[in-house]
Amino acid sequence: xxxxxxxxxxxxxxxxxxxxxxxxxxxxxxxxxxxxxxxxxxxxxxxxxxxxxxxxxxxxxxxxxxxxxxxxxxxxxxxxxxxxxxxxxxxxxxxxxxxxxxxxxxxxxxxxxxxxxxxxxxxxxxxxxxxxxxxxxxxxxxxxxxxxxxxxxxxxxxxxxxxxxxxxxxxxxxxxxxxxxxxxxxxxxxxxxxxxxxxxxxxxxxxxxxxxxxxxxxxxxxxxxxxxxxxxxxxxxxxxxxxxxxxxxxxxxxxxxxxxxxxxxxxxxxxxxxxxxxxxxxxxxxxxxxxxxxxxxxxxxxxxxxxxxxxxxxxxxxxxxxxxxxxxxxxxxxxxxxxxxxxxxxxxxxxxxxxxxxxxxxxxxxxxxxxxxxxxxxxxxxxxxxxxxxxxxxxxxxxxxxxxxxxxxxxxxxxxxxxxx
Ligand code: LLP
Numbered sequence: 292x293x294x295x296x297x298x299x300x301x302x303x304x305x306x307x308x309x310x311x312x313x314x315x316x317x318x319x320x321x322x323x324x325x326x327x328x329x330x331x332x333x334x335x336x337x338x339x340x341x342x343x344x345x346x347x348x349x350x351x352x353x354x355x356x357x358x359x360x361x362x363x364x365x366x367x368x369x370x371x372x373x374x375x376x377x378x379x380x381x382x383x384x385x386x387x388x389x390x391x392x393x394x395x396x397x398x399x400x401x402x403x404x405x406x407x408x409x410x411x412x413x414x415x416x417x418x419x420x421x422x423x424x425x426x427x428x429x430x431x432x433x434x435x436x437x438x439x440x441x442x443x444x445x446x447x448x449x450x451x452x453x454x455x456x457x458x459x460x461x462x463x464x465x466x467x468x469x470x471x472x473x474x475x476x477x478x479x480x481x482x483x484x485x486x487x488x489x490x491x492x493x494x495x496x497x498x499x500x501x502x503x504x505x506x507x508x509x510x511x512x513x514x515x516x517x518x519x520x521x522x523x524x525x526x527x528x529x530x531x532x533x534x535x536x537x538x539x540x541x542x543x544x545x546x547x548x549x550x551x552x553x554x555x556x557x558x559x560x561x562x563x564x565x566x567x568x569x570x571x572x573x574x575x576x577x578x579x580x581x582x583x584x585x586x587x588x589x590x591x592x593x594x595x596x597x598x599x600x601x602x603x604x605x606x607x608x609x610x611x612x613x614x615x616x617x618x619x620x621x622x623x624x625x626x627x628x629x630x631x632x633x634x635x636x637x638x639x640x641x642x643x644x645x646x647x648x649x650x651x652x653x654x655x656x657x658x659x660x661x662x663x664x665x666x667x668x669x670x671x672x673x674x675x676x677x678x679x680x681x682x683x684x685x686x687x688x689x690x691x692x693x694x695x696x697x698x699x700x701x702x703x704x705x706x707x708x709x710x711x712x
Contacts, residue, residue, distance in 0.1 A: 294324040294326045300620045301619060302619075302659055304322045304324050307685045309618045312579070312683055316681050318581040319578060319596075319680045320683055321577070321663065322578075322683040323576040323685065332571055334545040334546070335565065337546065338548060343563065345562070346366075346368065347526075347564055348567070349529045349566045352568025355693050362571070363383050367385070367389075368391065369389065377390060381408060387408050387409020387410050391526060392405055395417065399426075403431065415437050416464070418472060421476060425481045428481030429481040437476065439469060439472055439488065440462065441487060441489055442462055442463035443504040444457060444465070445503045447491045448499075450610075450611075455490060456491025456504060463490075469511055473515055477519075484521075485524050486523060487515070487526070488528070489508050490530065491528065491530060493530050494530070495542075497542075501530075505527060505556050508525060512559050524563075525559070529569070533662060535661075568666075571665075575664040576664020576667060577659045578598060578603055578667060579660075581655065582594055582596055582597075582658065583596060591630075592628065594631070594633070596633070597634075598660075599635055599641050600634055600640060606644065607640045608670075613643065613644070613660045621649075621650030625650045628649065630649065678698070678699065678702050681696040682694040
């Protein structure tokens with residue numbers, strides 16, 4: 292459930308009409324719903340109730356400071372994967388002891404930054420990284436809390452570009468080597484192994500891979516404890532999928548996911564951390580765009596819209612489906628037109644959808660891409676010198692621009708022409 296519904300024939304974000312936002316900020320833009328963000332965060336809190344836990348929002352899915360502040364104030368922790376994301380979490384008021392640091396390529400500079408300002412734990416992904424962190428922490432005279440991200444060699448049954456838990460993926464340390472690695476951590480100065488981390492992929496629509504991975508983590512917890520390690524925290528990653536197509540079966544609910552956690556690792560007495568991104572932010576956001584032209588092609592019509600693959604890359608990059616709906620609600624029973632929905636960028640990959648049936652549209656009409664709150668704005672670029680599009684946050688009947696559309700001057704000013712040219 293989200294808070295983007297038709298009211299009096301116009302699509303609204305909570306109590307705000309999208310035509311009003313479009314009139315004020317221009318198209319295209321992203322808009323997020325506070326109530327949906329709150330609701331989705333609450334679903335995880337509920338799913339893990341009775342277990343000591345921290346829900347660490349995956350900042351990579353939506354890193355706007357206003358979104359992070361909203362979730363942080365609800366008690367969320369943050370999962371960050373770069374010094375930039377860490378700075379965002381801190382700037383949004385989230386304390387370091389609620390921030391976990393993931394990612395395969397943490398630099399020494401990033402390690403120094405987070406150790407000086409506070410961190411809940413590093414999720415280590417390789418032995419060279421483990422040794423580098425030991426050196427950095429020792430130089431600084433501090434102890435770094437760490438987990439090891441284990442790669443459980445489980446098939447997440449999702450798109451190949453976002454599956455991470457198979458042995459061929461670049462992530463984590465093979466679970467078969469985990470005992471050796473924890474032994475080395477115990478022997479190294481500056482590191483304290485507080486738990487185990489796992490993340491097997493994103494947009495999972497089946498609970499079985501989670502069950503398999505978490506069962507392996509539970510076995511490993513027992514083994515490591517028998518080896519003398521004080522494993523007290525389990526970071527179970529993110530990845531629970533969302534419904535992108537209203538017409539399809541809905542993926543499992545957070546409460547069902549919570550049940551898998553309870554059944555697999557619930558009896559270990561560990562504090563549970565999870566790192567959901569998409570399930571919290573995905574359906575809390577939409578992208579609104581205007582139709583520039585309706586072009587009649589041979590055997591097909593193109594809806595040419597004013598957003599493009601640089602604004603929302605998911606269809607081009609993962610063949611992802613987004614429901615696309617008109618902002619003005621069509622009359623019931625109106626004859627459907629069939630469109631290829633494309634952006635203005637000069638490559639064929641700039642196609643959002645093929646052969647979509649929808650009510651006939653004309654130049655100037657507005658359409659909304661649903662489920663665009665996760666991995667939308669954060670993956671945008673300025674390809675074709677198209678400035679990044681604004682982000683808007685709605686709460687009830689209020690809305691605010693939470694990232695301005697940059698001017699063309701600002702975009703050009705970032706380049707410098709050398710004096711010798
Ligand atoms: N934790 C780690 C270590 C991750 O790598 C990710 C996502 C998450 C948590 C959050 O996963 P989520 O709950 O959002 O599924 N750009 C792609 C998705 C990439 C996901 C990368 N890692 C897309 O647009 O589908």
